[in-house]
Amino acid sequence: GGTIEVTDLVVTYGSATALDHVRLSVRSGEMVALLGPNGAGKSTLADTLSGILTPRSGTVEVGGRLAHIPEGRQLFPDLTVEDNLSLGGWRSRERDPAFVFDLLPRLAELRKRRAGVLSGGEQQMVAFGRAMMSRPDVLVVDELSLGLAPMVTRDLAAHLVALNREQGLTVLLIEQNARLAFGVCERAYVLEAGRVVAEGPCAELAESP
Numbered sequence: 001g002g003t004i005e006v007t008d009l010v011v012t013y014g015s016a017t018a019l020d021h022v023r024l025s026v027r028s029g030e031m032v033a034l035l036g037p038n039g040a041g042k043s044t045l046a047d048t049l050s051g052i053l054t055p056r057s058g059t060v061e062v063g064g065r066l067a068h069i070p071e072g073r074q075l076f077p078d079l080t081v082e083d084n085l086s087l088g089g090w091r092s093r094e095r096d097p098a099f100v101f102d103l104l105p106r107l108a109e110l111r112k113r114r115a116g117v118l119s120g121g122e123q124q125m126v127a128f129g130r131a132m133m134s135r136p137d138v139l140v141v142d143e144l145s146l147g148l149a150p151m152v153t154r155d156l157a158a159h160l161v162a163l164n165r166e167q168g169l170t171v172l173l174i175e176q177n178a179r180l181a182f183g184v185c186e187r188a189y190v191l192e193a194g195r196v197v198a199e200g201p202c203a204e205l206a207e208s209p
């Protein structure tokens with residue numbers, strides 16, 4: 001798996017500081033959670049890791065290929081599932097989604113459906129598969145559970161865990177739902193108002209008030 005090394009990261013929107021000297025590191029094969037309330041700076045960190053935002057100062061080093069499941073999923077609703085997947089392969093020139101159908105068999109059943117008619121959970125599965133098309137070493141997942149029923153979320157999380165355990169995929173799971181994250185990650189960072197206010201093993205964080 002890949003690695004993430006963030007040191008002393010400062011990101012601003014105009015005069016507003018969204019990330020304030022953030023330090024975070026994820027080792028190869030780890031599954032780490034990034035928790036925090038709305039507005040804490042989680043998406044800003046994801047967008048900085050993806051290269052969409054440029055740091056004001058500090059460093060962001062990603063070892064390996066990084067893929068990002070964005071919070072908004074951003075599928076093409078009028079394209080089929082397999083065409084949405086093919087579009088996700090541009091970074092690795094991968095066009096054939098067959099290997100993603102092996103990883104996520106449910107997507108093979110949906111391949112000819114238009115993405116726009118699928119349920120929220122199915123759409124999140126497509127977004128997941130599309131991210132895997134670039135054959136990433138690190139996967140950043142922004143709000144896996146957003147708008148999904150708990151059972152659907154658990155099913156998607158189980159697929160993530162399997163990829164982490166079986167393929168060594170490094171995962172940064174960005175979540176507002178701490179209980180979900182504690183259930184699948186070993187370690188977590190807690191972000192509040194742009195600062196890391198806690199970090200450590202999930203078992204310890206889950207006990208602290």
Ligand code: ADP
Pocket residue numbers: 038039043071
């Ligand atoms: P999140 O749930 O991650 O906090 P939001 O719903 O706050 O996301 O933001 C949705 C979109 O609006 C994002 O693209 C974000 O960059 C943008 N956005 C968020 N806050 C502001 C703001 N204060 N001014 C302008 N754009 C914003």
Ligand code: ADP
Pocket residue numbers: 013016017018036037038039040041042043044045
């Ligand atoms: P989170 O993902 O944890 O909800 P965000 O990274 O979306 O937090 O936002 C962090 C802070 O930056 C918030 O105060 C938000 O309003 C602000 N923000 C996010 N995007 C923009 C933007 N495009 N322009 C201005 N402010 C933004």
